[in-house]
Amino acid sequence: MISDNEKQQIRQLFANDQKYTSNEKKIQNDFIVQMQIAKYDFKNKDDPLLIQAGLTDQKQSVFIIQGKFQNENNVRSIAYYMISQLQNQKNQEYFIIYINTELLTYLNLSKFYSIFKEFPCVYFENLQKIFIMHGNIFIKSWFWFQNSVQIKVLKSKTIYLEKVAQLLNYQFFKKQQFEKMPAYCKDSSYPQFQQAFIGNQLQVIQQSTNQIYNLELDQYEFTNKGIPLILDLCITRLLQDPQNIQIEGIFRLCSASTQDKQFENYLIQKQYSEILDFENIIVIANFIKRVLDKLKYSVIPYQYYDQIFNTKQYSIEQTQALIQQFPILNRNLFTLIILVLQSVASYSHINKMTSSNLSIVFGISLCRPQEYEQANVQEQYQKIKMVNQFIQFIIDNATEIFPNQKISDFLLDTEEQQIDQQQ
Incomplete structure (x- = not known):
């Protein structure tokens, strides 16, 4: 809309x-x-x-x-x-x-x-x-x-x-x-x-109901705002209380594998009310990052990877033009994640997660090459470093790059709407 x-x-x-x-x-x-x-x-x-x-x-x-x-x-x-x-x-x-x-x-x-x-x-x-x-x-x-x-x-x-x-x-x-x-x-x-x-429709539906990782973006169930439902639920829970994103080291801290599995089972079984009541915020934060890490294809499409690390100086206008070229599902998710990271960075004096730290954590999750060249590790390191700087630039300038856009534009409004979406 x-x-x-x-x-x-x-x-x-x-x-x-x-x-x-x-x-x-x-x-x-x-x-x-x-x-x-x-x-x-x-x-x-x-x-x-x-x-x-x-x-x-x-x-x-x-x-x-x-x-x-x-x-x-x-x-x-x-x-x-x-x-x-x-x-x-x-x-x-x-x-x-x-x-x-x-x-x-x-x-x-x-x-x-x-x-x-x-x-x-x-x-x-x-x-x-x-x-x-x-x-x-x-x-x-x-x-x-x-x-x-x-x-x-x-x-x-x-x-x-x-x-x-x-x-x-x-x-x-x-x-x-x-x-x-x-x-x-x-x-x-x-x-x-x-x-x-025709042929693949049933297969895609069956696969996406039993699997939450290693999918193409369009294989997830989506809300009517163009965001994968499981990420909408997790981000909604993360942002329910401002103190959640003030946890020191949020997105960097590890969580217990037993709790990770419990959380994943809730999602696989579509027990969405359990997600919205889940208490361990670190588990939820790690799951958001893990989904992005394990997407079959990068959130930023592969064809833009070389363009990003070859750019020596960024501008608001160039960045907006680049993002506008992303497919709509990629653009929606990328915009939402950046706005969330901007919100997290606004509490960096408490959570110690500056835009620089967040770009290191999320850079490779949002933007990666189709294949890594194992022969030249040093060159790959430099490319990753440039991509992280690009992500940091976007987090720092999110207000100008995404004017008049806010997190609520991409999330369902209430817990009831989250549940009703699947009924």
Whole structure:
């Protein structure tokens, strides 16, 4: 769901844009006319370039738009259809999947974005994300030449995907959306995509119910806020009392293996109320770190490892841009962990866990290479040291890197919600 803060920021952007405010009355009036046309213009419902792919579990609409625009009629018919679907619920949020089919120009993309030219601010507030499939340099460079407030907002909500299977990283994407994807979207990742809904689905579910380590991130059970449920429970318990994160050496102290096993059994058996009442905070802190250590793939995707240790000087903007490229599940978890570590570091005068100490403990848990080069241990040590410095920089600057984001944005609100999630 889009937070009220995000919507307020978009509202403020539009309010501060002179060109938009001077035309706002005309846009509102034109939109009323478009709404009337949308009620009676049935031609758009047959437009092969747009697919209404149903609703997410949170009742958000999903539109699939194919980038084969022939003329302005395509643009108008799609605009009218979207209006007809969204106008009934003023605050209905929605996703768009745009399938790029033009390799040499950005002409079709330009036509696609013109759909929003006369949309009021509320439609920009309620847009969750635009996913551009098969983007290229022409597509990405199109934004360089645009300066309207509408395009600025749309750019901030746009995510590029190279392979169709990358849609699996996004919790909203369900079997019904998959079935609506046109045939020409097939690429080398398509079999993987199919198996997620067909052959491997039962296997993944069975595996994740009996196993809590060595899983891929998307094999865990997730809350509706995009965080693995077992980590949500543990972090919620950890933060229930501020004194928990004031324990000296938190995340560094060892715990008894017997208690670790007892705690793990509660999770395997889904005795979640026991987790929220578990008294040994060190066991919980160690479990959080152990899950991150034993993820099948690093929280920060492998392809960014070299980029991180080769960066000599970090900036807020570069770091934000890098994190924005992570798949949504990775980005959610990474952001939550950093915000928790920032909170722990704020008590470093008591718990002795400074951002430097925390980065040493969590650096390799959050960011590791696909393979370690055993031949050059000294070089690997230097790389790990650089990664730790990067994590420390993010902890120290978390407020600026993640503005308007807080831990509660990623956790379920109450103990009852935690339990109800599984009933």
